[in-house]
Amino acid sequence: MKYKQWIISSLLFTAFFSCGSDGGAETITPKNDGCNGVVASAMPTGDLTTLIWADEFNEDGTPCSDNWTYDIGAGGWGNNEAQYYTRESDNVKVENGVLKITAKKQLYSGAEYTSARLKTQGKFGFTYGKVEVRAKLPAGGGTWPAIWMLGENISTIGWPACGEIDIMEHTGNDLGVTSSAIHTTSGHGGNPSFVSHYDKVDDVSTAFHVYGVQWTPDKIQFTVDGVVKGTYQKPTENNSANWPFYQNQFLILNLAMGGTLGGNIDPEFTQARFEIDYVRVYQ
Numbered sequence: 157m158k159y160k161q162w163i164i165s166s167l168l169f170t171a172f173f174s175c176g177s178d179g180g181a182e183t184i185t186p187k188n189d190g191c192n193g194v195v196a197s198a199m200p201t202g203d204l205t206t207l208i209w210a211d212e213f214n215e216d217g218t219p220c221s222d223n224w225t226y227d228i229g230a231g232g233w234g235n236n237e238a239q240y241y242t243r244e245s246d247n248v249k250v251e252n253g254v255l256k257i258t259a260k261k262q263l264y265s266g267a268e269y270t271s272a273r274l275k276t277q278g279k280f281g282f283t284y285g286k287v288e289v290r291a292k293l294p295a296g297g298g299t300w301p302a303i304w305m306l307g308e309n310i311s312t313i314g315w316p317a318c319g320e321i322d323i324m325e326h327t328g329n330d331l332g333v334t335s336s337a338i339h340t341t342s343g344h345g346g347n348p349s350f351v352s353h354y355d356k357v358d359d360v361s362t363a364f365h366v367y368g369v370q371w372t373p374d375k376i377q378f379t380v381d382g383v384v385k386g387t388y389q390k391p392t393e394n395n396s397a398n399w400p401f402y403q404n405q406f407l408i409l410n411l412a413m414g415g416t417l418g419g420n421i422d423p424e425f426t427q428a429r430f431e432i433d434y435v436r437v438y439q
Contacts (some may be wrong), residue, residue, distance in 0.1 A: 157353045163368040173281075174251075177282070179334065181397055196258065204285060204286040204349065204439060205438055206439050207437070207438050208282065208438065208439050209280055209436075210436040211223050211224075211255075211434065212253070213253055213433070215250060216249075216250055217250055218245070218249065218250070219248065219249075219250055219255060219274060222274060224274045224275065225276075225278060225279060226272065226274055226275070227241050227273040227410075230265065230267045232330050232415070233415075235412070235415040235417065236242040236287065236414070236416055237300075237411045237412045237415035238268060238298075238415065239267060239411075239412060239414075240267035240269070241270075241271055241272050241410070242264065242271075242272060244272075246260060246270070247260065247270050247271055248272035248274065253433070254431050254432065255429055255431070256429055256432075257271065257272045257274070257409065257430040258272075258427055258428070258429045258430075259411045259412075259413050259430075260349050260410065260426070260427040261427065263310050263405040268424065269413040269414075271411045271412065271413060272411065273408065273411075273412075274408070274410065275406060275408045275409075276406045277406045278406075279403060279406075280406065280407070281404035281406045282314065282404060282439070283404050283405070283436070284371055284372055284373060286368060286369070286437070287323060287369050287407070287435070287437050288366050288401070288434075288438075289366065289368065289436075290364050290365070290430060290432070290434050291303065291324075291364060291365065291367060291431060291432045291433065292360075292363060293334075293360050293430060294428035294430050295328050295331060295361040296328040296419060296425050297328050297419070297421060297422030297425065298418050298419060298420060298421030299411065299412075299418065299425075300325065300327050300328075300411070300413065300415060300418030301325070301326055301410070301430040302323040302324065302409075302410055302411075303322075303323040303367055303408075303409055304321060304322045304408050305323070305407055306320055306406060306408065307319045307400060307405050309402065309403060309404075315339075316340055316341055316344035316345075316408055317397075318338045319338075319339070319401050319405070320425075321338060321342070321405060322337040322338070323336060323369045324336060324367035324378075324380075325417065327419060328418075328428070329420065331360065331361065332357050332361075333353055333354065333356050334353075334354050334357070334360065334367070335351055336350075336352050336385070337351045340398055340399070341396070342397045342398040343398075349388065350386070351387025364431075365381055366373075366378070366382065367380060368380075368382070374390045375387055407435065407437075411428070
């Protein structure tokens with residue numbers, strides 16, 4: 157499937173197939189259960205070229221449960237969003253080598269829209285590395301797809317103290333303009349520590365592009381198709397308020413509707429799809 161096959165022969169000489177891992181920057185115990193993910197026993201070397209975890213979405217059906225869990229429900233999610241997140245196949249499934257997250261206009265438990273939000277929380281987390289996600293974004297006013305990360309310690313210290321890294325966000329009301337952001341105690345919500353808006357990509361919803369982040373001990377760089385688009389440098393006078401990014405983070409993929417960033421939902425909207433070809437993490 158597209159760029160997938162080369163990775164097995166050229167990058168995985170030290171890796172094993174698996175659904176996920178239980179580690180971060182520490183040595184990861186290899187597993188072999190044939191579920192499209194990849195883990196390797198490797199310590200970070202600084203070159204960000206060793207593949208430590210991946211989901212290639214090669215098996216049709218439900219996303220691999222060793223890799224992903226779900227946020228379920230409505231309530232706005234802190235952003236006045238309009239959807240109810242489910243794990244129904246109408247909203248999330250793997251098909252033809254692609255993870256498909258579909259937002260639909262339909263009544264569901266009091267909400268007018270449904271969608272899905274997947275995360276690796278409790279399944280996989282890491283400290284420092286490179287993330288690449290090959291994806292095609294939905295169109296339609298009110299759509300708000302995102303590829304992002306949160307600190308694993310969110311359950312104990314809360315947000316934004318845990319730190320948030322938004323690899324890619326896009327709104328259908330500003331078609332073709334993606335953004336990245338850093339949220340910390342010193343800058344969050346409508347006033348994040350860092351935001352970079354990229355040049356308009358006319359085919360953002362008709363072609364796949366690779367959205368990524370390179371996270372090292374002293375900076376975080378955001379990329380599109382391998383090109384650096386923005387850099388957040390670790391402050392010289394750093395502390396946990398402006399640089400909480402020294403502990404494990406987990407991955408999140410979701411498609412929201414409306415809300416503070418998604419904006420007005422097109423009254424003619426019926427459904428839209430966020431397609432993810434692969435998720436890969438390197439150290």
